[in-house]
Amino acid sequence: MEQEVSQFIQDSSQTRRKFESMGKIERSIVHDVVEVAGLTSFSFGDDEETRYVMIFKKVSGTRIIITWGFPFN
Numbered sequence: 001m002e003q004e005v006s007q008f009i010q011d012s013s014q015t016r017r018k019f020e021s022m023g024k025i026e027r028s029i030v031h032d033v034v035e036v037a038g039l040t041s042f043s044f045g046d047d048e049e050t051r052y053v054m055i056f057k058k059v060s061g062t063r064i065i066i067t068w069g070f071p072f073n
Helices: 002-010 024-036
Strands: 016-018 040-044 052-056
Touching: 002 024, 024 040, 024 052
Parallel strands: none
Antiparallel strands: 016 052, 040 052
């Protein structure tokens, strides 16, 4: 997971990344890793089986706007 986050940070063409559905403990780990890396993360999904994490790069002077129900690819 740390390697995936590191690759995301280094890829200047990506501003967000969607992780596959995962359990509560795994999501918590992703949130912790992302916070240490200086990124932002949010969990999405209606039930435990479909919840996933999106991570975002913090861009100076830019706000991240989350539109609920918007399909992230």
